[in-house]
Every structure is written in structure tokens, then in C-alpha cells.
Amino acid sequence: MLSLWRITWICGIGVAMIGGCASQRTQVAPKPSNSNRAAQELAVPSVSATRPASTIVPVHYVESQNGDPSTLPTPRNAPADSGAVIAENIATPLPPANALRDSDQYPLDLSTAIKLAGDQNPMIALAQEQIRQAMAIQEAAETLWLPSIHAGASWNRHEGTLQDTSGNIIESNRNSLYTGLGNGAVGAGSPVVPGLQANFNLAEALYRPLAARQRREARQAAAAAVFNNTLLQVCQGYLELLRASQDSVISVESYKHTKQLVDLTGKYASAGQGLKSDADRMQAELALRENDIQRAEETSAVASARLNELLGLEPGIQLKPVEKVVAPWNLVNVDTPLACLIDRGYRNRPELTESRALIEEARQNLHREEASWKLPHVAVGASYGGFGGGMAGSITDFSDRVDFDAGAYWELRNLGFGDESARRAAQSEVGIASLRRSIVTDRVVREIAEAYAQVRARGRQIATARQGILAAQTSYQANLTRIQNVQGLPIETLQAIQALTGAQREYLRAVIDYNTAQFALLRAVGWRLCEVDLESAAHR
Numbered sequence: 289m290l291s292l293w294r295i296t297w298i299c300g301i302g303v304a305m306i307g308g309c310a311s312q313r314t315q316v317a318p319k320p321s322n323s324n325r326a327a328q329e330l331a332v333p334s335v336s337a338t339r340p341a342s343t344i345v346p347v348h349y350v351e352s353q354n355g356d357p358s359t360l361p362t363p364r365n366a367p368a369d370s371g372a373v374i375a376e377n378i379a380t381p382l383p384p385a386n387a388l389r390d391s392d393q394y395p396l397d398l399s400t401a402i403k404l405a406g407d408q409n410p411m412i413a414l415a416q417e418q419i420r421q422a423m424a425i426q427e428a429a430e431t432l433w434l435p436s437i438h439a440g441a442s443w444n445r446h447e448g449t450l451q452d453t454s455g456n457i458i459e460s461n462r463n464s465l466y467t468g469l470g471n472g473a474v475g476a477g478s479p480v481v482p483g484l485q486a487n488f489n490l491a492e493a494l495y496r497p498l499a500a501r502q503r504r505e506a507r508q509a510a511a512a513a514v515f516n517n518t519l520l521q522v523c524q525g526y527l528e529l530l531r532a533s534q535d536s537v538i539s540v541e542s543y544k545h546t547k548q549l550v551d552l553t554g555k556y557a558s559a560g561q562g563l564k565s566d567a568d569r570m571q572a573e574l575a576l577r578e579n580d581i582q583r584a585e586e587t588s589a590v591a592s593a594r595l596n597e598l599l600g601l602e603p604g605i606q607l608k609p610v611e612k613v614v615a616p617w618n619l620v621n622v623d624t625p626l627a628c629l630i631d632r633g634y635r636n637r638p639e640l641t642e643s644r645a646l647i648e649e650a651r652q653n654l655h656r657e658e659a660s661w662k663l664p665h666v667a668v669g670a671s672y673g674g675f676g677g678g679m680a681g682s683i684t685d686f687s688d689r690v691d692f693d694a695g696a697y698w699e700l701r702n703l704g705f706g707d708e709s710a711r712r713a714a715q716s717e718v719g720i721a722s723l724r725r726s727i728v729t730d731r732v733v734r735e736i737a738e739a740y741a742q743v744r745a746r747g748r749q750i751a752t753a754r755q756g757i758l759a760a761q762t763s764y765q766a767n768l769t770r771i772q773n774v775q776g777l778p779i780e781t782l783q784a785i786q787a788l789t790g791a792q793r794e795y796l797r798a799v800i801d802y803n804t805a806q807f808a809l810l811r812a813v814g815w816r817l818c819e820v821d822l823e824s825a826a827h828r
Contacts, residue, residue, distance in 0.1 A: 393608040398526050401599060405522045408600030412518055415511035422507040426500035432493040435486035435668065441467040444474045444677075465683050468673015470691070478691040482669025490663035495656035502649035509642035516638065516811050518598065523807040525595040530609045531800045532591045535793065536584035542789040543577040545764070549785065550574050552771060553778050566778040573782060614799050616750055619806040626740050629813050633736045636814025640732060643725035650721045654714035661707045664696040732812070739809035746802035753795035760788040 406412060445463035452458055466473035469483025550570040556562030592607040601607075634640060669692070676686030701707050764784040770776030 393606045395610045396526075396529075396595075396607045397610045398523065401522050401526050401595065402519055404599040404601070405518055406515070409518050409522075409598060410600065412511075412515055415507075415514040419504070419507045419511050422500070422504040426497065426504050429497040429500040432488050432496065433486070435484040437469070438471060438481045438483055438485065439469050440471040440481075441465070442471050442473065442479075445681075461680050462677060463681060463683065464675065464677030465686070466673055466675045466689070468671070468689075470671030470673055473671070473673070473675055473689065473691070478669065478693050479671045479673075482691070482693065483671040483673070485667075485669045487665070487667045489660065489665050491656050491659040494663070495652050495659065499649045499652035499656070502645045502652060506642045506645035506649065509638040509645060512638035512816075513642065516814070516816055519816070520807055520811045522595070522598050524804055525591065525598055526609065527800050527804050527807075529588065529591040529595055529607060530611060530614060531796060532584060532588035533609050533611075534614050534796050536581065536588060538789060538792045538796065539577065539580040539584045541792075542785060543574070543581060545785045545788070546570065546574050546577045546782075548768075549771070549778065549781055556774070561774060562778070570778060570782065614796060616747070616799050617803050617806065619803075620743060620809055622744055622747055626737060629736050629740060629809070630733055632813045633732050634729075637732050637812075638814065639728050640725070643721070643728050647718065647721040647725060650714070650717040654711070654718055657707070657711045657714045660710070661698065661700055661704070664698050667693070667695045667697075669693045735812040736809070739805055739812045742805035743802065743809055746798060746805055749798040750795070750802055753791065753798045756791040757788075757795050760784070760791040764788045 443463065443465050447461050448459070449457050450460045464474060466479065470479035470481055472480030474480075550567070550573075553562055553567040553570045557564045557567040589606065592605070593603055595607055596603055596605055671689075671691040673689055674686055675689040676683050678684040701710070764781075764787070767776055767781040767784040771778060771781045
């Protein structure tokens with residue numbers, strides 16, 4: 289019976305140790321990067337993540353009351369030199385019949401979207417939970433030196449034969465009782481379960497806490513990367529919602545212009561001053577413009593649904609950007625040399641911090657395997673309690689009892705072949721972590737160079753697109769005046785409407801793509817997007 293107790297106890301300890309080792313994977317902590325310094329170098333003011341940044345200004349395309357492009361008003365709050373083109377607001381747009389009412393739409397600005405994502409996005413919450421898990425595993429690794437406490441009571445009764453130390457078989461009828469720190473005290477041996485027990489591999493106790501600390505740092509860095517990536521997706525999602533909203537305005541304006549042309553050609557055809565074929569062609573064009581409105585509404589609903597997912601909102605909510613006009617946001621200094629941006633990326637990207645921590649974790653695990661056969665396993669046990677017993681059913685001579693045991697032993701797993709295999713596996717883990725860091729480094733450089741090229745190229749496209757809008761506005765007004773005076777052809781005015789619509793959409797594309805590229809560049813150099821001062825960016 290005693291042997292069975294010992295076997296059960298040893299198996300239980302083995303299972304517990306295996307479970308503890310298996311649970312010790314995790315980690316990572318990104319050390320706070322120099323985001324504020326990077327922000328200053330990029331010439332972009334930074335603010336606290338908890339401070340609500342003001343909204344940014346986009347673009348509305350509508351003509352002025354007098355039709356003179358040179359007198360187009362500048363959007364309120366837009367950069368002074370943004371050149372955003374505006375036109376009259378359409379009092380009664382022509383949305384599809386199933387479009388949501390204004391009361392069903394929820395206004396949203398980018399700073400609010402960023403805050404909602406930080407509070408409610410499940411990917412960010414998951415990354416934070418992984419940090420807490422890694423911290424708990426680190427704390428457990430740092431307590432391997434500490435003993436466990438066992439307290440309880442045990443009663444033993446034996447009837448029948450026993451063998452004494454001389455080999456003689458004797459008849460025995462006895463029982464014993466033990467209470468206090470420890471359990472399972474029988475006869476002359478120490479308690480099966482010591483009251484205070486420490487049993488650990490010295491190499492594990494030395495190196496596992498170091499590896500767990502690196503894992504926690506890696507988890508923290510990974511969480512920072514998830515945070516940045518999620519906020520980039522939110523910014524991109526918001527800009528797509530803004531693009532869809534502004535495209536809807538363009539579609540409605542184009543519909544209005546085409547409807548005006550339909551009315552003119554219809555009147556001229558009825559009066560015999562124009563061709564019915566021209567009126568029919570304008571009707572066909574008007575149908576296309578109606579479908580443009582339908583598609584714009586569809587795109588807006590899809591963009592809203594995707595942004596809802598990132599913000600953790602109910603899928604049925606229809607979001608609507610608060611901006612009335614769209615304009616370029618000045619988030620980065622485009623004159624900063626690419627080499628400087630790459631250097632900042634090396635210093636600030638949390639993915640690189642994570643890679644460095646994982647390499648160091650793998651090295652600590654390698655040191656543990658290299659030392660495992662050199663350092664002993666240590667087992668220490670101490671028990672204190674009351675013990676008594678006697679013949680038959682009596683328990684007498686109950687008194688204090690103290691037991692102390694200590695031992696150390698060395699282990700060569702599988703005749704040493706197991707240790708050698710474990711060392712080679714740990715060496716491979718170091719190599720794998722180093723190669724992954726090289727892959728991440730190359731990706732970081734590529735992302736910075738790609739976003740840098742996009743920002744510079746798209747910034748130049750904005751000025752060209754702005755000139756295109758001004759020219760298209762002038763052409764449209766001139767052709768509209770001519771056909772109103774029965775001097776021009778309907779096709780000329782239609783082409784002018786199409787050119788104006790195309791120019792407006794090109795400007796919208798250039799501005800949204802430019803702003804998107806700037807957010808991508810900020811994230812690429814490791815700057816937390818929640819620290820961007822949107823108010824300053826919109827007014828610079």
C-alpha cells in the first residue's frame with residue numbers, strides 16, 4: 289500500500305511539472321517606442337491618445353451660385369491652399385427609394401472612430417489578454433524556487449504479515465495517525481507528502497524566468513503592432529466611407545446637371561428646335577446617372593458595414609462621415625529623406641522589437657538546454673505534525689514529529705542522446721527566430737519605401753486634379769450657356785458634364801489616396817496613429 293502511495297504521488301508531481309512546462313509558452317512586450325520623437329522629426333504634432341482630435345476636412349464638389357470657378361468658396365476649416373473645389377449644396381438629392389433616412393444615419397469623425405477601435409476592437413482586446421497571460425507565466429516561472437505547502441491528516445491501519453529488516457516474516461496488527469504539515473506518515477519513514485516541498489530542475493529555475501520575461505516583452509510588442517495595424521485599418525476604412533459619401537455627392541450633382549440637360553433637350557424637341565434623338569440620348573444618360581447614385585449608396589453601405597466591424601458596432605448601424613468637404617491632410621513632411629524614415633522604422637517598429645525579444649527568448653532556452661545536464665535537480669522537503677499509533681485499534685503516544693529531507697541528482701536524458709537532441713532543437717529555434725527577424729526587417733523597409741513613394745506621387749497628383757476641376761467647371765458653364773441660348777449641341781454639354789464628373793472623381797481619388805498613403809507611412813515608421821493631431825494636420 290505504501291508503494292502504491294509513492295507511485296501515485298510521483299506520477300502526480302510528474303504530470304504537474306509537465307503541465308507547468310507546457311503552459312510556459314507565450315510572451316512579448318514591446319517597449320514603448322520613441323513615437324513622440326519620431327512625430328517631431330516628421331514635423332507632425334503629437335497629442336495624447338486620450339485627447340479627442342478634431343475632425344478633418346474632405347471635399348465636396350459643387351458649383352458656385354454664379355457659375356464662375358474663380359469665385360468658388362474655400363471649405364471652412366480646410367487648409368488655406370488646399371484648393372478644394374465646392375459647389376452649391378443640393379437641397380433635394382435623389383437617393384434610391386430604399387435609402388436610409390437621415391435619422392437612421394450616425395455621424396462619425398475619424399478621431400471618434402480611432403477611440404472606439406481602441407476601446408472595442410476584439411483584436412486589440414485579444415492582444416492585451418495575451419500580454420496578461422504572458423505576465424502570469426513569467427510570474428509562475430519566477431516562483432520555481434519557492435516550496436509548496438501541504439497540510440492534512442492521514443490514518444494508517446495494518447493487519448497481517450510484514451517482513452522485518454532481517455527478512456523474518458512477522459504478524460502485525462497496528463494503526464497510526466498523523467496530522468499537521470505533510471501527509472502520509474507511516475512507520476519510520478518520512479511523510480509521503482512533505483509539508484514544505486521544493487522539487488525543481490536548477491537549469492529550469494535559472495533560465496525559464498529569463499525566457500518568460502522575453503516572451504512577455506514580445507507579447508507587448510506584438511500588441512503594439514496589432515494596435516497600430518488595427519488603427520491603420522480604421523483610418524483606411526473611414527477614408528473609404530468618406531470616399532463613398534463624397535462619390536454619392538458627385539453622383540447626385542451629375543444627375544442634377546444631366547436632368548437639367550434632359551429638360552432643355554425635351555423642350556427643344558417639343559418646340560421643333562431640336563432633335564428627338566438628342567432628347568432620347570439624354571434620357572438614356574439620365575438612367576446611367578440614376579444607377580451611379582444607386583452604386584454610390586451601395587458602396588457607402590458596404591464601407592459602413594466594414595467600419596462597423598472594426599469599431600465593434602452593431603452591423604445594422606449606418607455610419608456617415610461628418611465632413612462636408614474633402615481636402616488633403618498634412619500628416620508627414622514629404623521632404624524627409626527616405627533613409628531617415630527607414631532608420632526611424634528600425635528604431636520604432638514594434639514588429640522589430642518583437643523579433644528581437646523572440647531571438648533572446650530562444651537564446652535563453654538554448655542556455656537552459658546546455659546547462660540541463662550540468663546542473664542538478666534539487667528536492668527539499670520538511671514536515672511537522674503530530675504522530676501516534678499502537679497495536680490493534682489503539683492510538684497512543686501521540687506527540688510532535690519533525691522530518692526534513694534534502695537531495696540533489698544529475699540526469700542524462702536517454703543516455704545523453706535526449707539532451708543532445710534538445711540542444712540541437714534549441715539551436716534551430718535561435719536560427720529560425722533570427723531568420724524571421726530578417727524577413728520582418730525587409731518587410732518594414734519595403735513598407736516604408738512603398739508608402740513614401742505613394743505619398744510623394746499622390747501629392748503631386750492633387751494639384752493636377754485640382755486644375756482639371758477648374759477647367760471642367762469653366763467648360764461646363766460655357767457649354768450650358770450656349771445650349772440655353774440655342775447655340776450649342778447637346779452632345780457638347782453632355783461631354784462637359786461627363787468631364788466635370790470625371791475631374792471631380794479624379795480629385796476625390798487623389799486626395800483620399802494621398803491621405804491613405806500618409807497614414808500608411810506613419811504606421812510604417814512605427815508611429816502610433818492614435819497620437820496623430822488631426823486638427824493640426826487639417827489646418828497646416
